[in-house]
Structure formats: structure tokens, C-alpha cells
Amino acid sequence: MALYSEKVMDHFRNPRNMGKLDDADGIGEVGNAKCGDIMRMYIKVDDEGVITDCKFNTFGCGSAIATSSMATELIIGKPIDEALQLSNQAVVEALDGLPVHKIHCSVLAEEAVRAAVKDYYDRKGIAYDPAQFQFHNEEEEHGHTEE
Amino acid sequence: MFVYADNAATTGVSKAALEAMLPYLTEQYGNPSSLYAFGQKAKEAIEQARADVAACLNAEPREIYFTSGGSEADNQAIVSAARNGAKKGKKHLISTKFEHHAVLHTLKRLEKEGFEVTLIDVNADGVVRVEDLEAAIRPDTALVTVMFANNEIGTVQPIAEIGALCREKKIPFHTDAVQAAGHIPLDVKALNVDMLSISGHKFHAPKGVGALYVKKGVLISNLIDGGAQERGKRAGTENVAGIVAMAAALKESVAHMEENTAKIVPMRDRLFEELSKIPHSKINGSLEKHVPGTVNMCFEGIEGESLLLLLDDEGICASSGSACTSGSLDPSHVLLAIGLPHEVAHGSLRLSLSEYNSMEDVEHIIRVVPRVVDYLRNMSPVWDELEKGERPHLI
16 A cells, blocks of 8 residues: 555645745744754735635645645635634545654644734734644654754 | 666565575475475575575685574674673673664663663764774673664775774674675675674565674574574574575675676766755765765755655655654654754655666656756745745755
8 A cells, every 4th residue: 555645645746736925914834844844834815804825835745745735725715714723634634544653744734724824813913812823842742862 | 767776775686596596485395404305405505505605705604694684683693792791791782873773773672671882973974983982892892783884875884993993802793784795895704793794685685584694603692492493593494595595696796796886886976976966965975985886865955755755756766864754753863873954864865776777777867856856945945945045054
């Protein structure tokens, strides 16, 4: 059996919405180069609070690229509130599953979306509960050993 | 186009090895421990193989023990030396930070059992400093084990100097020569090696067979108990076909070593020359003392697993020391040992050639790798920050 599902390989080989948005309303970046994955998510939001466009840049493995790509597809056209509900599990399911040791990539994708929304709120001066935007500290979790 | 460039991982079985082994799978399937002539034929084949392998290493046939591969040979050598030392109250083991896991994990287990382990650093070129090793030696040192050639970066270690030092200090010396056997000359006598591990499938024998050289007079203990095979040191009915194939493959590799090297080195050098033109790339490991076929490079701003997947799509089999491919969360311990920062080590690529590769293969790799690196960099926020000067280039 291959490491990844066909869906993952499709999104890896043909990533949707890869690139930058020069006029983004919110930009979120999560991850850590030391750990081998960084995702940057750009969102464009209209006056109604609907995400009209989304693009990503990712440094990471095949599943990091595929989960970024899938996350953009899942939030484009959605109101911000709904995008904030995007769970890593939804990304995993939409990709027909991920190997266990790659689940953290889907967590990063979820967090990249929330980080972009947080940036949008900050720029617009929209109040929010900071508890909603707490992200994993990857480096701490990995417990890297300095040598 | 299909290009197999992962010969440090495993190799294809040679025609000579296959032809040598086939009769022992079909007509000559007797058990070497059986008394009747049909079994004794198989026994003779094993003894001939033992003599052939010994000759390739400048050893005596009785100094060769067949195993299931390099990992078993490493385990047996290290555990044996540790037990021998413990009997004399010596419980200190010395090795290096960039050994294969077959060595490192065996040492880790012994550490839990009460042994003290010193892992010495290697320099940025990927070479052990003999003076560091000498400084680590203690009156209770029971073993020094240093790999002959590193499996990821291909650097060859000063084994003769270490051997001479250990002989002078009367400390048993083991070397994991899995990446060296069949590729560079090995002479256990000249090198003053007490134990040496080899693995058949790294030089065109099948997987599942290896050997441990043990100098006459050095005691080894069993990992596997049972019958009296391998002079009581490795129980289990012998892998006759595998053993015969390994001997044939080693003989062939040693006989053709010069011409193989002459074929492989220009291909390897062409890879280094062309891939080094990729900006912010780095060659890992000194090229001065190096096995012929291994190329290891880092490309900044990208991650190795995605690189490998895209190379696979182009028919190229290669490997990487990124965390995602190492099966752990940290990148390769070898690349960290030579001082690479984590973020650089994640972007590593190992291409390893054999005499079965051609310059056409190399040209394909040269066409594909720069394009794929460029594509991934365009997608990478890390590269974006490097290019904008928001993050300092590390290589």
C-alpha cells in the first residue's frame, strides 16, 4: 500500500490555490522550520464576512502540502465563522485519511486558517476571544534535543 | 525513465550471485547439518563461500561467521565485546554520534543494562578525529566501534589509525563496514580490526544475509541459541543460497572494484558539479575520503519528503534525511552530527550510485532535480523569507 491516499497525492501533485494574495485581508503563518513544516495562509474577505479567496505557501512534506491545499478548498466561499469551525479531522476526512504520524500536518492546516482569521480580526479591529486562537508549540511538543 | 539511485539502501542482485544461488534453492536443497552426501554438498558450498568471503577481507575462513545481515553482525559484535569486558569489570563502550542505528540502538540497550557509552563527535566534514577517540579511552573501555563508511554521507573513517591505536591500547575494535564492503578495499590484518560487519544486499547479493569477521582469539557470544551451526555461535539452519550468493557477489565486486570505481566516480562527480549549481545548496561530507557512489546534498528552503515524492513521479528513487522520511520528528542524526541546523537538514537528498547506473541516469537526475527544487522553493514560505532577507541564509 502506498504511503498516501490517491486524494493526498492528487492535492500534493496538483496543489489548489498555491501562491500568494498580494491584497490579502489576513495572513496566518504556523509551524516551525526546525520541525520541517511551515504553512502560510492568505485570505481575502468581502464586506459580508465571506472568504472569497484563499492561497497558501507551504514548506513541508507531501501531506503538509496536501492538507494546505485541501484546507483552502474547504474554506473558500465560506463565512469566517464557518471557516473557524474547520477541524483537522475534516481535512483528514476530505483527503481520505492520513498516516497516523502525519496527522499533525492537518492540525497545522487548521491552525493556519485560524491564524489568518486572527490576523484579519486584528487588522479590522474586530474583538475576539484570544483563547480561541491558541496554537500548538510544535518545537516544545517535539522536544528537540540540542546537540 | 526509471533511475534507481538508492544503492546505499539496497542493490539489485547480480547475475553472478543469482546463478550461484539458484541450485541451492532447487536441486541442492539439503540441510548442511545432515550426514548424507546430499546435505554435505550444501555444507561444502557454505565452506567454500566462507573461504571466498575470507579471501576478500584478507581473513582466515574460520574467522567468518554468517549472519542474517549487517544489523545482526553489529549486534553480535557489540554485545559480545560488552559481555567480555564486563567479565573483567570493563563496562565502558566508545562509538561515534553518526553510526548506523544497528550500532547506536544496541549501545543504548547496553547503557540501560549498566554500561557507560561515550559517543564522540565527528567534524563538519563527517570524519572522526582520532585524537578525540584517544581522549575518550579509559582503563575500563571494553570496545571501540566506529563505522568504516557512513551510510548517509559516504565519508570513510580513519580505520587503520583507529585500529592501530586500539591495538596499542589492547582494546577490542569493531567496525561496521556495511557501506564499504565491495566498494573499497578491506584488509582486516592491515587495518588491525578485531571485528567487522558486512551485509550482502549492499553489494548485489540478496537481502537477509551478512557476515561478521571475528579475529582469531576474540571471543564472541550467541545472539541466537540452538543448534551448533557457525561453530556454535549462530544457531539456525544456514541460509545456504543467500550465503553462496553473498560470496559470489563479494568476489565479483572485489574483482571489479577498480573498474566499477572508475565508472561510478565520474557519474558521482557530474552530479556534484551540476547539482552544486543550485543556489544555496551544500555538499555534505568531505569528498577527500569517500565511497565511490554516495552523493548527499542539502537544498535550503525545501523539505526532503516532498522532494522525494516528486522525484519518484519522475522515476527517480532516492532518499533523504528529513524528519518525515526518518520516521522520527528530528532530521537525520548524521546530518545533525556534522553540524547542520535542523532546518537545513530537512532539505537533504541522498543519491547513491552503483556500477549498474549509467551517465544517462545521471543526466536525467540533473534535468529533474533543479526543476523540482525550484518548484518547491516557489511554494515555500521559508524560501520566500530567505529571498526577502527576513531570514538569514544558512548555506
